[in-house]
Amino acid sequence: MRNKASTFICILISLSILFTVNSCAKKTEQKASYIAKVGDIVITPDQFEAMIDRMPSYMQEIAKKDKVRILQEIIKEDLLYIEAKRKGLENDAEVKRLLDEAKKKVMVGRLLQEEVDNRLSLTEDEVWAYYEANQDKFRIPERLRASHILVSTEEEANQLLTDLAEGGDFDELAKANSIDATKERGGDIGYFSKGQLVPEFEKTCFALEPGVISDIVKTRFGYHIIKLTGREDERIKPFDEVRAAIEKELNRIRRSQLMDQLFERLRKDIAVEINEELLASSRNDEEGVEGDVDAE
Numbered sequence: 001m002r003n004k005a006s007t008f009i010c011i012l013i014s015l016s017i018l019f020t021v022n023s024c025a026k027k028t029e030q031k032a033s034y035i036a037k038v039g040d041i042v043i044t045p046d047q048f049e050a051m052i053d054r055m056p057s058y059m060q061e062i063a064k065k066d067k068v069r070i071l072q073e074i075i076k077e078d079l080l081y082i083e084a085k086r087k088g089l090e091n092d093a094e095v096k097r098l099l100d101e102a103k104k105k106v107m108v109g110r111l112l113q114e115e116v117d118n119r120l121s122l123t124e125d126e127v128w129a130y131y132e133a134n135q136d137k138f139r140i141p142e143r144l145r146a147s148h149i150l151v152s153t154e155e156e157a158n159q160l161l162t163d164l165a166e167g168g169d170f171d172e173l174a175k176a177n178s179i180d181a182t183k184e185r186g187g188d189i190g191y192f193s194k195g196q197l198v199p200e201f202e203k204t205c206f207a208l209e210p211g212v213i214s215d216i217v218k219t220r221f222g223y224h225i226i227k228l229t230g231r232e233d234e235r236i237k238p239f240d241e242v243r244a245a246i247e248k249e250l251n252r253i254r255r256s257q258l259m260d261q262l263f264e265r266l267r268k269d270i271a272v273e274i275n276e277e278l279l280a281s282s283r284n285d286e287e288g289v290e291g292d293v294d295a296e
Helices: 002-022 045-053 057-065 067-086 093-115 124-133 154-165 170-177 181-185 199-207 239-269 276-295
Strands: 036-038 041-043 143-151 188-192 213-219 222-232
Touching (some): 045 057, 143 154, 154 170, 154 213, 154 222, 181 188
16 A cells, blocks of 8 residues: 555656646647647646756656657646546545645755755865865775685695796696686786785785795695786875765765754754653554564
């Protein structure tokens, strides 16, 4: 029933918005001044374009490419709305309740837009100050990149060192001998920072220079031959790279502050009473019902 009610209210909101916009047109307009008329509901070119402009951005492109289809959908909704009025559904108790709930949500949304969202303005100095004061949040630690060949025995590992010393290609030897899943990539494990790999492997990597091949490294997985292939120094992400994230965070903080200020002001102006006795009784009733269900 809840799903049906939700669907129903969505349809009603959509239809009521369309009707509000459409009914603003003069009923005496000539045919040339409107692109469609459904009963007494007139749709002018300006109203039609305004409807498209109010759609989500991802829908606007579709609508602009197929305006005939969109117009037909609007006409269908208007036909349904007119028929609903003919049947007197605007006087239906459930319809009235749903419309009241929708009206409440729309008005609350508009209030928040005026009191909160429209006041979320940031200056360049504020964004930059946050960046300067929170450098650790944008710090990227030193990263290494390595390839390895993993084998089961020390004898195999020693043979690989010999092959490499005689000019063997690391990537090819990895593909031919490694028992690790990285063998198909020539042993490449990609970039990593401290704390992401097993200690013995990681310690060896950080002691190497790019292009250098290690001695045998034993871990719980087996015996490794490691080649360091890249090193990136610790750095701070540039301002332009994190500007959008900073603005989002500052807006979140600012919005929370404005909401707190709004509720503080409203609570001073509007009396709020809570009947703790009835509230407690309501909770006990719910617990009793749950207990009966559990007992069964």
